[in-house]
Amino acid sequence: xIKTVALNVAPVRTERAFQVVATAIEGKILSxxxxxxxxxxxxxALAKAFGVHRSTMREAIRGLEQEGLLQRPPGSKxxxxxxxxxxxxxxxxxxxxxxxxxxFRELWETLLFLEPAAAEAAASRATDSELTELEENLEASRGxxxxxxxxxxxxxxxxxxxxxxxxxxxLQLCRAPIGQLLYPAxxxxxxxxxxxxxxxxxxxxxxxxxxxxxxxxxxxxxxxxVVDFRHGYEAAGLDIDKPVGWLGxx
Amino acid sequence: xIKTVALNVAPVRTERAFQVVATAIEGKILSxxxxxxxxxxxxxALAKAFGVHRSTMREAIRGLEQEGLLQRPPGSKxxxxxxxxxxxxxxxxxxxxxxxxxxFRELWETLLFLEPAAAEAAASRATDSELTELEENLEASRGxxxxxxxxxxxxxxxxxxxxxxxxxxxLQLCRAPIGQLLYPAxxxxxxxxxxxxxxxxxxxxxxxxxxxxxxxxxxxxxxxxVVDFRHGYEAAGLDIDKPVGWLGxx
DNA sequence: AATCAAACATTGTCGGACAATACGACAATA
DNA sequence: TATTGTCGTATTGTCCGACAATGTTTGATT
Numbered sequence: 261x262i263k264t265v266a267l268n269v270a271p272v273r274t275e276r277a278f279q280v281v282a283t284a285i286e287g288k289i290l291s292x293x294x295x296x297x298x299x300x301x302x303x304x305a306l307a308k309a310f311g312v313h314r315s316t317m318r319e320a321i322r323g324l325e326q327e328g329l330l331q332r333p334p335g336s337k338x339x340x341x342x343x344x345x346x347x348x349x350x351x352x353x354x355x356x357x358x359x360x361x362x363x364f365r366e367l368w369e370t371l372l373f374l375e376p377a378a379a380e381a382a383a384s385r386a387t388d389s390e391l392t393e394l395e396e397n398l399e400a401s402r403g404x405x406x407x408x409x410x411x412x413x414x415x416x417x418x419x420x421x422x423x424x425x426x427x428x429x430x431l432q433l434c435r436a437p438i439g440q441l442l443y444p445a446x447x448x449x450x451x452x453x454x455x456x457x458x459x460x461x462x463x464x465x466x467x468x469x470x471x472x473x474x475x476x477x478x479x480x481x482x483x484x485x486v487v488d489f490r491h492g493y494e495a496a497g498l499d500i501d502k503p504v505g506w507l508g509x510x
Numbered sequence: 511x512i513k514t515v516a517l518n519v520a521p522v523r524t525e526r527a528f529q530v531v532a533t534a535i536e537g538k539i540l541s542x543x544x545x546x547x548x549x550x551x552x553x554x555a556l557a558k559a560f561g562v563h564r565s566t567m568r569e570a571i572r573g574l575e576q577e578g579l580l581q582r583p584p585g586s587k588x589x590x591x592x593x594x595x596x597x598x599x600x601x602x603x604x605x606x607x608x609x610x611x612x613x614f615r616e617l618w619e620t621l622l623f624l625e626p627a628a629a630e631a632a633a634s635r636a637t638d639s640e641l642t643e644l645e646e647n648l649e650a651s652r653g654x655x656x657x658x659x660x661x662x663x664x665x666x667x668x669x670x671x672x673x674x675x676x677x678x679x680x681l682q683l684c685r686a687p688i689g690q691l692l693y694p695a696x697x698x699x700x701x702x703x704x705x706x707x708x709x710x711x712x713x714x715x716x717x718x719x720x721x722x723x724x725x726x727x728x729x730x731x732x733x734x735x736v737v738d739f740r741h742g743y744e745a746a747g748l749d750i751d752k753p754v755g756w757l758g759x760x
Numbered sequence: 761a762a763t764c765a766a767a768c769a770t771t772g773t774c775g776g777a778c779a780a781t782a783c784g785a786c787a788a789t790a
Numbered sequence: 791t792a793t794t795g796t797c798g799t800a801t802t803g804t805c806c807g808a809c810a811a812t813g814t815t816t817g818a819t820t
Contacts (some may be wrong), residue, residue: 266517278572286605289605289609290605290608290609291756291757292756295629296609315565315568318569319569319572321571322528322569322570322572322573322577323572324576325573325646326572326573326576326577326606327576327601327602328602328605328606329605329609343605343606343607343609344602344605345606345610346606348602349599349602349603349606351577352577352578352594352598352599352602353595353599353603353683355540355577355578355579356578356593356594356595356596356598356599356683357679357680357683358540359539359540359546359579359593359594360593360679362679362680363555365682366678366681367680368681369627369631369678369680370624370627370678370680370681370684372627373623373624373626373627374620374623374624374684376623377619377620377622381619383565389561398678428605428619428620429610429612429616430607430612430614430616430617430619430620430688431616431619431620433603433606433607434620434624434684434688438680438684456602475633479647497531506541506542507539508747
């Protein structure tokens with residue numbers, strides 16, 4: 261009896277032209293051959309160079325634009341090579357978190373380690389101008405103790421400044437989308453009077469630790485602050501194991 | 511003297527048709543009106559529904575496809591609503607990290623907090639099958655102590671399993687791209703004989719802690735493991751403050 | 761009923777067209 | 791000289807239509 265071969269073949273995957281073009285451009289950018297900030301020729305020239313139709317080239321460009329690798333300055337036609345920043349990563353991560361129906365607990369747990377890390381690093385690296393920013397933020401919070409929504413916004417800002425002061429862009433990249441999703445959920449928590457006061461205390465202590473360049477204390481206070489979030493959340497009768505929803509324009 | 515007015519105006523922003531369509535679809539998906547897994551009508555039908563030309567619709571679709579919100583099963587034409595996963599987020603984050611010229615230190619610092627967090631969570635949540643996977647991985651590492659490249663791959667896998675066992679999808683989302691960028695850089699480190707042995711010890715201890723359901727010990731060992739990475743890196747004479755490069759297909 | 765082939769539908773790509781608009785140059789004016 | 795007005799050009803956004811390649815469905819056949 262003749263045996264048929266065991267065909268160890270992967271399904272053929274013909275790549276689409278627009279995809280080939282897109283990955284080619286992506287490679288040029290990531291490898292540094294097309295440096296960030298430089299401009300690309302017009303669509304017709306690009307299409308001709310890659311040997312495809314302009315429509316096809318446009319489809320490729322759309323993908324890269326969405327990716328954040330290409331960008332047109334507002335009100336301009338010029339296509340520039342761009343280094344994607346937090347907001348780009350955040351939008352995609354937000355989608356992933358929402359659609360995977362991640363819970364508040366998952367967000368919170370992650371933040372529980374990221375934020376203290378940021379605070380610790382910020383303690384030794386924050387610039388004077390950043391400390392001033394924090395000071396101003398704290399001042400604003402004091403004045404708006406009665407306005408829960410404003411407090412949450414200010415808190416998000418406060419933590420974002422600390423993250424920036426950590427001089428760690430990766431850390432920022434990670435925590436930005438999480439914070440953006442998580443913190444708005446604390447609006448209802450802030451309605452309860454003691455919450456605002458505790459928030460203010462934490463900010464105060466944090467700033468003091470940062471000014472004193474004390475990493476340990478900064479980390480500890482940040483940890484407490486994040487833990488407090490959860491306590492407040494539960495005290496407000498909210499379920500931390502419910503999936504986080506989408507707060508877009510309805 | 512006549513004062514010129516302070517022009518508090520935002521630059522006009524006329525939204526492109528394809529963008530309007532894209533955000534509309536994104537909203538439908540994120541709000542759950544178009545549930546994950548459902549299929550979209552054909553391009554012509556979509557275009558007609560939105561009142562645009564098919565080319566325009568295709569540009570919108572490209573963006574969403576890149577975003578990971580839409581996807582065609584390989585070898586199919588059908589467009590399905592998709593929940594973007596780690597790989598989608600990772601690709602964008604990778605681009606951001608590389609182009610912002612983040613340093614190894616930034617990657618490492620972030621991981622220094624994320625991995626222990628994952629280990630701690632995994633200690634109480636890992637399933638038996640995951641522990642078995644780790645066991646198998648450890649076994650494989652033992653057998654390949656002489657092959658540095660294989661060891662690094664196995665280590666990435668080991669840590670990925672632990673992250674999965676943390677049952678925290680946000681944590682996974684964050685650490686995946688970082689690990690993917692960072693760990694390959696340790697190939698040269700593994701060339702030095704003691705590195706493999708230390709790696710093995712750490713894995714062994716980690717697995718033991720996970721099996722014992724001891725979160726503290728798991729976290730501690732993971733912390734040590736990550737710290738070790740850096741020591742090895744420096745011992746190999748590599749500069750931790752150099753920006754991370756891109757290791758794509760050249 | 762299962763198999764295979766033809767008809768159909770959809771996608772990927774292309775060629776071209778046209779209005780809207782950003783850009784650059786040049787003249788007019790203060 | 792510096793600003794403003796004007797205009798022609800280049801490029802983009804969108805549209806129309808077409809066609810080959812390829813999934814998908816249907817219908818005939820065994």
